Amino acid sequence: MSGYEVEHNISTNEGQPAQPSRRPDLSTFFSTLELVDTSDPQEHTNENALPQPENMSAAFRLLANALEVMRDNAPIQRPEDENVRSSNVEYDLIARMITTLQQTANDPPAELKGCPDSFLDDLERVPKKSLKETDSCPLCLNPFLDDKYPLVVRLPCHKDHRFDFDCIRPWLKLNNSCPFDRKEVYKKKPPPPPPVDDDEEDYDEMYA
Numbered sequence: 001m002s003g004y005e006v007e008h009n010i011s012t013n014e015g016q017p018a019q020p021s022r023r024p025d026l027s028t029f030f031s032t033l034e035l036v037d038t039s040d041p042q043e044h045t046n047e048n049a050l051p052q053p054e055n056m057s058a059a060f061r062l063l064a065n066a067l068e069v070m071r072d073n074a075p076i077q078r079p080e081d082e083n084v085r086s087s088n089v090e091y092d093l094i095a096r097m098i099t100t101l102q103q104t105a106n107d108p109p110a111e112l113k114g115c116p117d118s119f120l121d122d123l124e125r126v127p128k129k130s131l132k133e134t135d136s137c138p139l140c141l142n143p144f145l146d147d148k149y150p151l152v153v154r155l156p157c158h159k160d161h162r163f164d165f166d167c168i169r170p171w172l173k174l175n176n177s178c179p180f181d182r183k184e185v186y187k188k189k190p191p192p193p194p195p196v197d198d199d200e201e202d203y204d205e206m207y208a
Contacts, residue, residue, distance in 0.1 A: 022140045024069040029062040039116035056108035064101035074141040114173040115186040126152040139167040157183040
């Protein structure tokens with residue numbers, strides 16, 4: 001089951017028609033993500049281990065490809081001409097995200113800078129009663145209320161930066177910034193300083 005189904009305690013019943021997905025299948029992306037995400041100590045016992053560059057590139061490229069599918073299947077018509085798309089890239093959020101992901105895939109970082117699941121789990125949930133019929137996800141472009149159980153989250157950088165959780169989660173697993181304003185939404189805490197040996201401290205004081 002997806003995170004959406006787990007969050008709402010929804011079980012998949014056989015024999016019933018499946019609800020059309022609002023986004024492309026990301027199973028391959030998340031399988032690749034497991035190879036490069038070292039933020040979960042339960043999954044990666046060696047926190048200093050660095051992922052292979054080819055796996056890092058693949059994760060960013062897979063998400064870029066998925067966003068292209070999402071853009072092409074969006075309910076709002078977008079320019080067909082590739083030149084028009086390129087000239088409007090600064091106004092097209094998903095196009096900017098694709099460009100960023102492709103550039104990172106070509107020059108992958110040594111270490112993933114995305115957000116851990118603990119941060120994503122604590123993102124502010126937007127209550128269904130506060131959503132309007134005209135409110136839609138800026139990524140899949142579907143109205144939030146088209147979903148029977150909308151799972152909408154608000155990023156801490158701005159009150160209007162709201163997304164379907166399952167749309168924004170893959171981006172935040174790879175990037176620690178909001179796709180709108182590129183502000184950091186999560187900063188990794190520095191490791192605690194090593195403990196000071198009391199005997200060594202006393203020794204230093206004696207010979208200071």
